[in-house]
Amino acid sequence: MRNFVDAGNPSQFWIRANNGDSLNLSLAPADAGGSIRTDTISSNTIDYTFFNASGTQVAQIHWQTA
Numbered sequence: 001m002r003n004f005v006d007a008g009n010p011s012q013f014w015i016r017a018n019n020g021d022s023l024n025l026s027l028a029p030a031d032a033g034g035s036i037r038t039d040t041i042s043s044n045t046i047d048y049t050f051f052n053a054s055g056t057q058v059a060q061i062h063w064q065t066a
Helices: none
Strands: 011-017 035-042 044-050 057-065
Touching: none
Parallel strands: 011 057
Antiparallel strands: 035 044, 044 057
């Protein structure tokens, strides 16, 4: 994802999805030992925040359904 957006920390990526769409997330091998935090922002928005093993935010996806 970082390469797709801007290769920096913390990259931001917005996805506008239809009801019934899904998203499968995993950490890149370079971020092994890191984590993904899920935060429900509203009834139609979920943020997925990616951290490396040092606890530094490396990326964030804002998932919005129509």
